[in-house]
Amino acid sequence: AQSVTQLGSHVSVSEGALVLLRCNYSSSVPPYLFWYVQYPNQGLQLLLKYTSAATLVKGINGFEAEFKKSETSFHLTKPSAHMSDAAEYFCAVSGGRLTGGGNKLTFGTGTQLKVEL
Amino acid sequence: DAGVTQSPTHLIKTRGQQVTLRCSPKSGHDTVSWYQQALGQGPQFIFQYYEEEERQRGNFPDRFSGHQFPNYSSELNVNALLLGDSALYLCASSFRDSYYEQYFGPGTRLTVT
Numbered sequence: 285a286q287s288v289t290q291l292g293s294h295v296s297v298s299e300g301a302l303v304l305l306r307c308n309y310s311s312s313v314p315p316y317l318f319w320y321v322q323y324p325n326q327g328l329q330l331l332l333k334y335t336s337a338a339t340l341v342k343g344i345n346g347f348e349a350e351f352k353k354s355e356t357s358f359h360l361t362k363p364s365a366h367m368s369d370a371a372e373y374f375c376a377v378s379g380g381r382l383t384g385g386g387n388k389l390t391f392g393t394g395t396q397l398k399v400e401l
Numbered sequence: 402d403a404g405v406t407q408s409p410t411h412l413i414k415t416r417g418q419q420v421t422l423r424c425s426p427k428s429g430h431d432t433v434s435w436y437q438q439a440l441g442q443g444p445q446f447i448f449q450y451y452e453e454e455e456r457q458r459g460n461f462p463d464r465f466s467g468h469q470f471p472n473y474s475s476e477l478n479v480n481a482l483l484l485g486d487s488a489l490y491l492c493a494s495s496f497r498d499s500y501y502e503q504y505f506g507p508g509t510r511l512t513v514t
Binding site for chain 2: 318320325326327328329330333374376387388389390391392393394
């Protein structure tokens, strides 16, 4: 079974400050990891994905994440927050091809990012 | 290029009724997955359809059923609605069972009264 834990249900940063959203995973097989963003009353948009290639993954809107196997982490960062980054962010894991079980996503409980002036 | 579309946008039903939600996948995609997102929670996997068959199922009761049509579109049916079924229902599509990414629709907000 796979799972992800997002530490901090609410994170508040000042505009221009570093954004750090934490995600730890648990998986019995090499995982595929994803970060999605959800704006109010909308669906999920993929920010970036890790699929066992480069450990530092760059995504859209200036976000990036680093896969650290030793720490079982996949934290999301952005050097400088913008007001438009205010949204809910979800970390998700799937088992990848080794599980033979399709691409079902298991999501964390989400982190609400607030950006203040 | 049309993305994933879902209908209706909002729906209000009474406890005990039945509901059908619809999803059209992104152009070129043939696999559809359904997720339930309760308020303040992350999405929970309901099931996945590929080649008109249910390929994977999450921990949801048999009241939740689905169908995939030859054009790859899909329906989610929920019978005997409970108050706890109130949620945002998200459809996601992918190519085959691509492990790399799923594209999500805007969702259908279901309210059960």
